[in-house]
Amino acid sequence: MNLEILFMNGYGIYVWSSFIFTFVVCLYFYLKTKKTLKKLEKNFIKETETLSKIELENLKKQKVVREILVSHSKN
Amino acid sequence: MIKYLNPSYIFNLTGKILNLVKFFIIPIIIVGIIFSLFLSPKDYIQGDVVRIMYVHVPAAWISLLSFGTLSLLCIINFIFKIKSVTLVYKSLAPIGLTFNVIAIFTGSVWGQPTWGTWWAWDARLTSMLILMFFYIAFILSYKFIRDPINSSRICTGISIAGLINLVVIKYSVIWWSTLHQPASVNLTGETTIHISMLIPLSVMLLAFLLYCALIFLMKYRIETIRVKKKGIK
Numbered sequence: 001m002n003l004e005i006l007f008m009n010g011y012g013i014y015v016w017s018s019f020i021f022t023f024v025v026c027l028y029f030y031l032k033t034k035k036t037l038k039k040l041e042k043n044f045i046k047e048t049e050t051l052s053k054i055e056l057e058n059l060k061k062q063k064v065v066r067e068i069l070v071s072h073s074k075n
Numbered sequence: 076m077i078k079y080l081n082p083s084y085i086f087n088l089t090g091k092i093l094n095l096v097k098f099f100i101i102p103i104i105i106v107g108i109i110f111s112l113f114l115s116p117k118d119y120i121q122g123d124v125v126r127i128m129y130v131h132v133p134a135a136w137i138s139l140l141s142f143g144t145l146s147l148l149c150i151i152n153f154i155f156k157i158k159s160v161t162l163v164y165k166s167l168a169p170i171g172l173t174f175n176v177i178a179i180f181t182g183s184v185w186g187q188p189t190w191g192t193w194w195a196w197d198a199r200l201t202s203m204l205i206l207m208f209f210y211i212a213f214i215l216s217y218k219f220i221r222d223p224i225n226s227s228r229i230c231t232g233i234s235i236a237g238l239i240n241l242v243v244i245k246y247s248v249i250w251w252s253t254l255h256q257p258a259s260v261n262l263t264g265e266t267t268i269h270i271s272m273l274i275p276l277s278v279m280l281l282a283f284l285l286y287c288a289l290i291f292l293m294k295y296r297i298e299t300i301r302v303k304k305k306g307i308k
C-alpha cells in the first residue's frame with residue numbers, strides 16, 4: 001500500500017479527519033432519521049389499529065393516511 | 076398547480092424520489108471520494124491539504140442555500156399560510172445546521188495548517204458561526220413553541236434576520252480584510268479554480284445534494300406522519 005496516500009506529505013491527519021468527520025456525521029444523521037421514520041410509521045399503524053372500524057374508514061378517506069399505510073406495508 | 080401542493084400527492088412523490096436517490100447516491104459518493112482524495116492534483120502552495128476543500132466548500136454552500144431557501148419559504152408561509160410549506164422548512168432546517176457544523180469543523184481543520192490557527196474571529200468565520208446560532212434558534216422555535224401562529228411568526232423573524240447575515244457572509248471577504256480567501260467559483264463572475272479541481276468539487280457537490288435530498292424526503296415524511304398522528308389523537 002502506498003503510504004503517501006495516507007500521509008499526504010504530513011497533511012494526512014487534517015485531510016482524513018475532515019473527510020471522516022463529514023462522513024460520520026452524515027451517516028449518523030441518516031441512520032437517526034431513518035430510525036425515527038420507521039418508529040413513527042410503526043406507531044402510526046399501531047394507533048390506527050386501536051381505532052374503531054368507522055373511525056378507521058373515516059381516517060382512510062384522507063389520501064395521505066392511505067399513502068402512509070401503503071408505504072409502510074411495502075417496507 | 077393545486078395538485079402539486081396536495082400533501083398526499085407530495086407524500087406519494089417523496090416515496091418515488093427517495094428510491095431514485097437511494098439508487099444513485101452511493102456510486103456518486105464513491106466517485107467523488109476517488110476524485111477528491113486520489114485523482115485531483117495538489118495545490119501548488121497548499122499541497123495535499125487543499126483536498127479539504129472538497130468537503131468544506133459544498134458543505135458551506137449547502138448550509139447557505141438551505142438557510143436562503145427556508146427564509147424564502149417562511150416569508151411565503153407568513154403571507155399565504157400554506158401548510159405544506161411549514162413541513163418543507165421544518166425538514167430543511169436540520170440539514171442546513173448539519174452542513175453548517177461540517178463547514179465550520181472542516182474550515183477549522185483547514186485553518187490550522189494554512190493559517191497556523193484552528194480559529195480566528197475573522198468576519199467570514201464569525202458570520203458562519205452566527206449562522207449556526209440562527210439555525211439553532213430557528214429549530215428551537217418550531218420545536219418548543221406550541222402555538223403554530225406564534226411559532227411561524229418567530230421563525231419568519233429569525234429567518235429574515237438570518238438573511239441579513241447571509242449577505243454579510245457572502246460579502247465579508249470583500250468588505251473586510253479577512254484570513255479567508257475570496258470566492259474562487261462564481262456563477263456570475265470569473266471562476267478562478269482550475270478544471271482539474273472544479274470537476275471533483277462538482278461531483279462532491281452533487282453527492283452532498285443527493286444526500287440532502289435523501290434526508291429531506293425522509294424528514295418530510297416524518298413531519299407529515301407527525302401531523303397525521305396529531306389528527307388521530
